[in-house]
Amino acid sequence: MTRNRATTDGVPQPIMATYYAQRATAGLIIAEASTPNAVGQTYPNITAIHTDAHVAGWRRVTDAVRAEGGRMFLQLQHGGRVGHPDNSGLTPIAPSPIPLPETIYTPAGHQDAVVPREMTIDEIHSTVADFAAAARGAIDAGFEGVEVHAANGYLLHQFLARGTNQRTDAYGGPVAHRIRFTVEVVQAVADAIGPERVGVRIAPGLTVNGMEEGDTEEIYPALITALADTGLAYLHVVFADPDQPLFQEIRTAWPSTLIANPVLGWRKPLPADGGKHEAERLLAAGADLISLGRSFLANPDLVERLRIGAPINQVRDQGLMYTGGAAGYTDYPTLAPTPADDSVRVPEGATV
Template sequence: MTNAPVESRLFESARLGTLDLPNRLVMAPMTRNRASADGVPLPMMATYYAQRASAGLIIAEASTPNAVGQTYPNITAIHTRDQVAGWRQVTETVRAAGGRMFLQLQHGGRVGHPDTSGLMPVAPSPVPLPETVFTPSGHQDAVVPRELTVEEIRATVADFAAAARNAVDAGFAGVEVHAANGYLLHQFLAQGTNHRTDAYGGPVAHRIRFVVEVVRAVVAAVGPERVGVRIAPGVTVNGIEEGDTEQIYPALVAALAELGPAYLHVVFADPAQPLFRQLRELWPNTLVANPVLGWGGPLPADGGKLKGEQLLAAGADLIALGRAFLANPDLVERLRTDAPLNAVRDRGLMYVGGEAGYTDYPTLAETRVPAALTSR
């Protein structure tokens, strides 16, 4: 007598706020540069996301809450009527395919360029990005950002709240506030980019203030069940130097927990790290974990399934995968059946626009040879 195989917890249903999710796999937000120059989603984006509607939840790519927050060319935004209308076409198509979507809200801060947005980037302090930044004419040296005034900080908080309302109007089930990966909110958290001496800089309690104010405003605008927050403890992309990772994140997560957002999304989560376990204990609601799969390297053969299962065992509730969903529109079915995965194509195709490397990744059904042909 043999025992039937135990199905992975990745394929169990889950509850997120008011949403019933058919599985615990989340499509992570990934910038793809397929919008118009003024941030309006294009029709092929509806096709791309609908192809991946079997994910338990899709977190759509970073969208800017105002013009000065634009990071790169042809990224999406959510602060004009045309942008809202473009996103509505996407959400309606995905909903018709059975999917559920949140939208990530991201302000680039110092990660931007006047040739891209037409505006001088802003940041907590005038500390430039220590690397080049991509613009419509190619890579250029970063400029020194202008330090935000307290009045501008308040206006930016209001912009995030307005963007959240716009996202709900566009048909999203909720929004994710992006406080990770070296963009504006992360810049306020990190000692290397925040040299302020006012109530938004210096001690930990001051450096978390802007993030907490943004999340509080977004929660007030659309309700806590519609809000998630993404953080990246210890991640150094875009020149970020936190300085006191072990101190700032417990303080931040404890403060955010009081606001009651539906989920916390931890980038590059490692179940072996004490900080991950500490944050799990501090966070009372859904924890979304993005496993470490190698930044820019080839995907593991299982697409992150094993590491996802390890994170679930360590207390995560949902598992966010990025490039595995990018290359495999039917990733859920492939992981469920242990089918081989498509490899991610040339990294350049992620950001150059067009259908190639975007909507043309085949499903299993499209790659299998019909039996009638193999019997000839």
């Protein structure tokens, strides 16, 4: 859940340690997307993991979370065409020179997207190596593992989809070629830090960031077949619908842990139960674990709220999500302590 609280060059700031430590009761925190190289930067003030300063900044975060009993994976994400020279200082790169069909946020406000430069074979290979190096950096930073982001319209997803990948070489055309880049990235990351420390995030059929997959029902069975024997920690299906046949096909084909993220709606009020009902539907449909993102934004103690059926805080002004500072970030109230447990405190002046 990108929150734009890093420095301009991607170093996590101290307030981020506070934010994640507040949420350490989650079974596993999958931290916000971090770019494995400079050209992969999407938006202003997002985190990165390709310099010693990035590693040191993230180490402060993981130390704070571990002190509270939590554990973290770091999500590795390259923006591909979702980027801008005003954000990264570089022209974005992508499978094909097809621009994002919408504006992108920059320090100067929303601007039209630029035409990305088509990646050369050498750049594809170097990007694979950058993902592997970023994974090693994440382990050095104290993360338990990494999640390779192949969803939401970013670089790996762009290679998977026909609408953004119009290459005619070994990385484009038929499904077997379009999945190749993602498979190579995942394999390189697994080789670098061990497959048991690696998860993969997918979002079948998602159209965010102008995505048009074209053959969703073919892409993901092929991708899962290619990854099934690699011994990965998990597969993470976001915006998962237990009623969709493809979800059931994925569950049947994936041999190990499946994390499912329920559809709660974007820019809509959170359900009163924080997503518990949809989570239970996914568990009944075969998911092993449930990921909740938006519900955790406003509820640092979400696990306890779900456990006892307490009211759910709603996410405040959406503008506060990406503007920096404590407002709408670390100032959400937690439940008042019970007489038997005074370890959870409501911030001064806050209401529950």
